[in-house]
Every structure is written in C-alpha cells, then in structure tokens.
Amino acid sequence: MSRRAPIRALAHLAVVGLCAMLLAGVLAPSIAAAQPAATPPPAAAAATAPAGAPATPPVEKAWWETKADEPYVYDGTYWLPPAASTTAQGPDDLFIWVLGLSAFFFFVITGAVIYFVIKYRHRPGHKAEPSPEHHDVLEITWTIIPTIIVVILFVYGWRSYISMTSIPETRAENQIAVTGQKWNWTFRYYNGVEDNVLHVPQDQPVKLTMTSTDVLHSFFIPVFRIKQDVVPRRYSYVWFWPTKTGVFRVYCTEYCGKDHSLMKTKVVVHTSGDYERYLSEAFTKQNAMSGAALGEAVYKKKGCEGCHTLDGSVRLGPTFKGQFGTQVKLADGSTVPMDETYIRTSLQSPQGQSRPGFPPSMPVIPLSDKEIEGVIEFIKAQK
Ligand code: HEC
Ligand SMILES: [Cu+2]
Numbered sequence: 001m002s003r004r005a006p007i008r009a010l011a012h013l014a015v016v017g018l019c020a021m022l023l024a025g026v027l028a029p030s031i032a033a034a035q036p037a038a039t040p041p042p043a044a045a046a047a048t049a050p051a052g053a054p055a056t057p058p059v060e061k062a063w064w065e066t067k068a069d070e071p072y073v074y075d076g077t078y079w080l081p082p083a084a085s086t087t088a089q090g091p092d093d094l095f096i097w098v099l100g101l102s103a104f105f106f107f108v109i110t111g112a113v114i115y116f117v118i119k120y121r122h123r124p125g126h127k128a129e130p131s132p133e134h135h136d137v138l139e140i141t142w143t144i145i146p147t148i149i150v151v152i153l154f155v156y157g158w159r160s161y162i163s164m165t166s167i168p169e170t171r172a173e174n175q176i177a178v179t180g181q182k183w184n185w186t187f188r189y190y191n192g193v194e195d196n197v198l199h200v201p202q203d204q205p206v207k208l209t210m211t212s213t214d215v216l217h218s219f220f221i222p223v224f225r226i227k228q229d230v231v232p233r234r235y236s237y238v239w240f241w242p243t244k245t246g247v248f249r250v251y252c253t254e255y256c257g258k259d260h261s262l263m264k265t266k267v268v269v270h271t272s273g274d275y276e277r278y279l280s281e282a283f284t285k286q287n288a289m290s291g292a293a294l295g296e297a298v299y300k301k302k303g304c305e306g307c308h309t310l311d312g313s314v315r316l317g318p319t320f321k322g323q324f325g326t327q328v329k330l331a332d333g334s335t336v337p338m339d340e341t342y343i344r345t346s347l348q349s350p351q352g353q354s355r356p357g358f359p360p361s362m363p364v365i366p367l368s369d370k371e372i373e374g375v376i377e378f379i380k381a382q383k
Helices: 005-034 042-047 063-068 086-119 136-165 272-288 291-301 340-348 369-380
Strands: 175-181 184-188 198-201 206-212 217-221 226-230 236-240 246-252 264-270 327-329 335-337
Touching: 063 264, 063 272, 086 136, 175 198, 175 217, 184 198, 198 272, 206 217, 206 226, 226 236, 264 272, 291 369, 340 369
Parallel strands: 175 206, 198 264
Antiparallel strands: 175 184, 206 236, 217 226, 217 246, 246 264, 327 335
C-alpha cells in the first residue's frame, strides 16, 4: 500500500459522503410523498368481512369520534410539519440556524480538506515544507467568532426553553391527566371523562400532567413542538397553545418495548365551543355506559387488547373466549373455577393465581369497582 493511499481514501470518503447527503436531501421528500396511505380505504376494509355474517353490530360513533377519523392536517412531509402552537417559532428558528451553520461549516471544512489534500499531495521531486507553530491572529479569530455564535444560539435557545417550560395559569377544563402504558395513551379530563384520543381547545393554554404505569415513555406532538419524558411514579408536565383546528399525530418517542412503534394516537384541536360540547357529551356517554359495554370500553382503552384476545388465540395472556365457567389449572397444581371472584382477583393481584405457560406479566391496571364489574360482564359475554 502506498503512503498516499490513506489520504486518497479520506478524500474519496468525503466526496462520496457529500454526494450521498445531497442525494438524500433531494430524494427524501419525493420518497415520503410516494408512501401509500397507511389505512386502507373503508371499502377495502369492509370487503374482508365475511359476507352476510351478522358480525358485531356497528357501534354508533359520536361526532367527536367521527371528527378524530378525519385525515391529518399535515402528512407525508420529510421535514417536521408546519407548527401549530404559539411556542413553536423559537425552536423552529433555532433549528434552521443550527442546520444552516452546520451546512456552512461542513462545506467550508470539507472543501478546505479536499483542496489541501490535492494541493499538498506527494509528488516526485516535491519536498514537504515545515508548518508554522503559531499564528496569533488566526487562533484568536477562530476562538472569538465561534464563541459569539454559540453564545447567540444559547441565549436564543434559553429564551424559547423558558417560554416552553413556564406553564401559564389555565382553567380546570384545560388541565388534562395523561397516562402512558405499554402501549397506549389515556387522557383523563377534570370531569372524569377518559379517552384514548387527546381533545383540546384552540387558542387557549392547555396543560398536561403526565405519568406512566410501567416503563419510561416520551410524549411527542410534532406540530406543537413539544416532547417530554413520561416516567413511572412521578409526574412531568407540558403545555401548549394550539393555533389551528384539526387532527394531528401524537407519538411515543422513547423505545418502550415490542410495540413501541404502535404507541401513537391523535390530538384533535376543537374550536372553543366544540371542546366544551365534547367534554359534556362524552361525560354523559361514559356514565350512561354499564355492564358489558363498559367492560368492552375498558378492554379496548386500557390496553387489555394487547395481551388478551376474543377469538381464542393466545397472545401474551390467555384468551377471554369461552373461558367463563371453565376450570382453570394453576401453576401450583390446584384447579379453580373461572368465575366472578377469579376475574376480580386476577385484576387486583394478577400474580396471585399464576397459570402455567404464561409469563407473570399482567400489570396491575387501576380500575374502579364499576369497571371491574363491567369487565366481568364482558368476559362472561365472550362465549
Ligand atoms: C402485558 C400483558 C397484559 C395486559 C396489558 C393485561 N393482561 Fe391480563 N393477563 C396477562 C397474563 C400474562 C395473564 C396470565 C397471568 C398468570 O397466569 O399469572 C393474564 C391474566 C388475566 C386474567 C385471568 C384470566 C385467566 O384465564 O387466567 C384476567 C381476567 C385478565 N388478565 C384481565 C385483564 C384485563 C381486564 C386487562 C386490561 C385492563 C388485562 N388483563 C391486561 C397479561 C396481560
Ligand atoms: Cu412508549
């Protein structure tokens, strides 16, 4: 290997890297645009159901649920979607500045490297010249200019950080409790309404108080430019002031296990009147629910679905189909009837009655008495 080979390899790498970055920047938006829609059109979905079978009757959707099914306001972009909150301008400007500065120095430094590699390459009959040890003007310049740049970036970042973390006073209706759990989000409002989709009013400050029942999650609403860790056994907060109505994406951005990538939901920004209407009508609907319907809502909204099926197949936990009234064999060899008491005990101390072949992974999910009764009725109904 010649002595020039490493230098040549380096120059090569720099050029190839540059080309790849440029190409990625040009192609990515068109790749994103070419992605097919994530959900199949309703017609296709309906076609897969067996014809003529009187399956579960279609559940009537409330207006706010229909609204949440509307397409996302911004979708399919390579960059972050346009901002839809008041505190988003700071981080957005900062991002562009940091990106611009990085691009500028990337090209200047890489350009200089390539230039020097070529200019001072080894040639027969060429002698290497000694390098100067010091150059005061140069060294002072390359210390002062970057210092000024990073101080400006710091001050700007500090100011927008302060505005994002100083939570303004807001009325009770706009204070929402968020629970993260493997692998879904639950939002609880001041009047007890619970939902898996976040509903908020436009043009008012909204405060979220967040915690987790299991592991570390992170709550992220790209259009509001907010992202905050959600930690078990403590509370963290975010606030935002939505400026645009519509449906937007919500993600978990902390790897939290197998189905982390499915731990996403939506935020629906309502006009102020619609939001109050949502709160009162969802309250009425939730409280009118009882028995198996409430149990089904618990099953779908509290993450049971992730581990228990209704079709007889085994996921992480046993299926609910045809279980009620059977005899359950436990790991200690005893047999107990699968009845109301067994279900209640399983919910309140899941590891108390362990079944062979299942990991002790059923979490304690806080449920009210009414909800436990609902779950019992619901499991009874799975014949
Ligand atoms: C992370 C997975 C997971 C989640 C989430 C989960 N379970 Fe379980 N569940 C299990 C496992 C595993 C068992 C078996 C436990 C054992 O044998 O120790 C179980 C057992 C049960 C049993 C006893 C049934 C039987 O046949 O032994 C009931 C009832 C039950 N779960 C209800 C629920 C309800 C209701 C929810 C939602 C509020 C829920 N589970 C959420 C994993 C889960
Ligand atoms: Cu998560």
